[in-house]
Structure formats: structure tokens, C-alpha cells
Amino acid sequence: MRVRVSHPARPSYGHGMARSSASPLARAEQFIWLTARVLEQRRFVFHFLAGDGPAAEADRRRAAGAVEIALSAYRNEDGGYGHGLEPDLRGPVSQPLHTAHALQVLDTIGRCRGPRNELLCRYLTDISTADGALPALHPSLRGYPAAPWIPIVDDPPGELLSTGPVAGLLHRNEVWHAWLFRATEFCWSAVESLRESHPYEVMAAVTFLDGVPDRPRAAAAAERLGGLVREQRLVMLDPDRAAGHPVPPGYAPGEHHFAYDFARTPASLARRWFSDAEMDRSLDFLARDQQEDGGWPIRWREWAPGTALESRPLVTIEALRTLRAHGRSLTG
Helix, strand or coil: CCCCCCCCCCCCCCCCCCCCCCCHHHHHHHHHHHHCCHHHHHHHHHHHHCCCCHHHHHHHHHHHHHHHHHHHCCECCCCCECCCCCCCECCCCCCHHHHHHHHHHHHHCCCCCCCHHHHHHHHHHHHCCCCCCCECCCHHHCCCCECCCCCCCCCCCECHHHHHHHHHHHHHCCCCCHHHHHHHHHHHHHHHCCCCCCHHHHHHHHHHHHHCCCHHHHHHHHHHHHHHHHHCCCCECCHHHCCCCCCCCCCCCCCCCEHHHHCCCCCCHHHHHCCHHHHHHHHHHHHHCCCCCCCCCCCCCCCCHHHHHHHHHHHHHHHHHHHHHCCCCCCC
């Protein structure tokens, strides 16, 4: 039996925004409503439909609150996050990479501070390794589906991949806790001793360096890291000449990384690694990479249909945020 229902009115977010029906933003909006989880739908509203300026402040507060509510569904009693928040890690248990993801979401809406951090940092303390760092995967994930490229071991080492983003975002938001002291020293040691790396570890290092308070030391470490990225060809500087460019061991064929992957905003220390022409080429490529359905593709290995579906809205939101941060129009 088919029942006719009345639909609620479209919310007033973004009233007055000039958006062509064929604009990148409008096409992405349709993709988000069609495919995204509630969390990404609410993040999209906050970032792109809630408007700017004093007149839109109430809309933005409501939109930020809606993001927090959606994110809370992934939060566990131990203070960590689970339930597939990071789509490549399934199951309900808290994991460091889920927690880094949650902090990144909260940071982008200006809600990284608050009483939740005491319990969150207690969780971080409880799962830290002997050197005060976070493992990439905690063994509690064993028995649940997870991407096959990160092994689950009984006594995992601390990793810059997981510790760098958490420490960097907590520093950036002036969240102080005893856990940060040893974690910060671990990150400094890991970043300053890197001789070989891979793009995801470098991006974790950049998040740490962009947030840590010691700015002269961060700038010096970033300069050395940028040289390593270029020397080891971890960045594709000319997207039109991808054929034959190497990818790190274990990465999917064609899983290249570009200047915008490292320098998501002009304020990032990683922006100094690239000339204006190199940055522009990467942003041109990012803009062209929007697919016919309005979303951006994932470049890493697909190992399950559901994870690929959940990941594309995340990638789409980050593509739009990156383009806008670098001054590219989303409405033309």
C-alpha cells in the first residue's frame, strides 16, 4: 500500500546562498543526501549550508550541536569512539583511529573542548603503550571486521600514525592532560627521527606539527619532513603524469597523494613544501576529480562494499573544505 505523506520544509540553512544547480557544491549536496551517514549529512550542513557571519551564528550553533549529537552515537562508555566511525574499522569497540577521527570532527566545528575530554584522555591513558603512545590498532578489535592492511597483534607498538593526530588536535584546542606529556615527546622523537615514511604517517605528523605549541621547533621539523616527502616521491607533483609514479608498499595501484593531501589549508606548515604552481596543479586536479554523481572517489584499496560507500561522503566533505580553504569557488 502506498501512502502519500507530506514532506517537512527544507531548513533555512544557507538562505541567500547563490548556488547554481550545476555547481560543485550543489552536486555534492545531492550526493551527500543520497549516500551519507547522518553524521556526514550534519557535517555538510554545518560547513556548507549554515551560512557565515553574525546573522547566521544561531544557525551555525544549531548545526554544530547537531553534529555533536550525531557523533555521540559512536562514543563508548570508556570515553573512546567505535561503531565504525572510521569506516575501515568495524565493530563497537573503541579504537585510537576512531578517536582521532572524532577529534578531527569536533575540531572542525569548534567543539573540541569540554568535559568529555577528561574521560577521553583517561581512555587514551588506559590504552597507551609503554612509551606513552597509541597503537594503530588495539587488540580489542580482534574478532570484528577490519581493513586487512593493518594487522591486529597482542602487544602493538606505539605509532605516529595514531598518536600524532590526537596529540596535535588536543594541543591545537588547548586541551591539557597528563597523557599529553609523554605522547608529545613520543611524537617529537618519531617525527624528528623519520628517515623513511609513507603518506598517511606524514599526514599524521603534519597534524601534530600544525597543533603543537613549540612553533619554531615545529617549523624546523616540518622543513626536514617536507624534504623527505619530495626526496622519497611520496607526493605526486604533476597529476597529469601519474603513469609510472611509485606508490608505497602495500598501497593500492594508483593510490597517489597530492600536495593538497598534505597541505589542507594555506596555514599548514606543509604548504611551504610546494610552490604556488605545484599547489595550483593539485587543486585543479582535485576540482576535476568530482565524479558524475557529485561525490569524490576514494583512492585506497576497497575491501568491502559498505566501507567504500561510507567513505566517499567523508572524502567529498574534505575535498570541498580543502578547495574552499585554498580560495577555490564551490558555487561557480
